[in-house]
Amino acid sequence: MFNKLRLLTPGPTPLPERVRLALAKDMIHHRKQDFHDVMARVQEKLKILFGTKEVVLPLSSSGTGAMTAAIYSLFAPGEKILVVDGGKFGERWANIARSRGLQVERITLPWGQACTAETLAGKLDSDPEIRGVCVQVSETSTGVLHPVRELASLTRTRDTLLICDGISAVGISPCPMDEWGIDCLLTGSQKGLMLPPGLSLIALSERAWSRATILEPGCFYFDLPAERKKVLGNETHFTTPVNLIVGLDESLSMLLADGLETIYRKQWALTMLARQGARALGLELFAKSHYTWGLTSILLPEGVDGKKVLELAEKEFGVAMAGGQDKLKGRAIRIGHMGWVDWGDVLAGLYALDRSILACSGFSGSRDYLEQAMAAYQAALTVTPGDPLPAVRIRS
Secondary structure, eight states, rough: OOOOOEOSSSOOOOHHHHHHHTTTTTEEETTTTHHHHHHHHHHHHHHHHHHHHSEEEESSHHHHHHHHHHHHOOOOTTOEEEEESSSSHHHHHHHHHHTTTTEEEEEEOOOOOOOOOOHHHHHHHHOEEEEEEEEEEETTTTTEEEOHHHHHHHHHTTTOEEEEEETTTTTOOEEEEEETTTTEEEEETTTTTTTOOSSSEEEOHHHHHHTTTSSOSSSSOHHHHHHHHHHTSSSSSSSOHHHOOOOOOOOHHHHHSSSSHHHHHHHHHHHHHHHHHHHHOOOOOOOOBBOOOSEEEEOOOOOOOOOHHHHHHHHOEEEEEEEHHHHTTTTTTEEOOSOOOHHHHHHHHHHHHHHHHHHHHHOOTTTHHHHHHHHHHHHHHHHHTTSSSOOOOOOO
């Protein structure tokens, strides 16, 4: 049976028609006035999105490129950093740092748990040589949302920079860098920004720029001070992914049209929908608390083949979801609900998940799981995002 594909992966995410049309516009030259005008508009919108007065740099790379740019621009070989390692992307911070020749200390967390301010304070108090802390705002491999605001309250009073991977958080859940005291915030185009992969964005605080400008550039391509000089002139240092910038101009207009608070409220409600639906199906949520707003990680019943579940969901129902990574491979399903995704898409994902698990194992949960999920969604729209929900009532 032919079904429309619903892309519920935690990146790439679906593209709105407005963005697809913007991406299809005729090429313009990246050193001419037409492009300068686009970049000027994009820059002002990015400052609102990031919550900063500082310049936001677009880089022609995946999000890992922005992570590399941060490490190579802010730290010199031999310096010590602290990595919050609670998933595959926490591990990536450590791997990039080692490639730069840094000393890497870790806060190693069980997967599914968030870093606490108390844990970070203990590490920083015991080792004043730590020059930076690297953390995911949202750890995409586990669905955990680290309490970055609380972590920043510790680093902003020390000679320690806080470097945040916001790849599955920016445009999805609040992380205003100036207000919270984040020194470096970065993201990628293919998640909350509703664009194809290939563009990353990075912003530094005033004190981070002070450090970047006195360090010898660690990488010819990812030279952030050189990039900033060009962006201030509404260009990029090297050849620009022009169509992605044009598409970004459109996607940012969509995100900001009703205000970021509206986006965050929607994302919170979709998170409640997915989590309540999974619970009603009798499934275990991997992140019990401190869960991200852009994806939900769900453990499968014992003996159920996660790869087979994903294949059935896509083949029979047209729903593409993602599996677990590393130690969760085959054991978990990750439902993405960020960017151009609405409640109908997530309900379809829950239905496909239920039917596919049933086909693999005979396991099935409550028959009113879709009603429970939708009730949680509607209740979440009535509260401040992040607050507890009122009692969820299901019509009999």
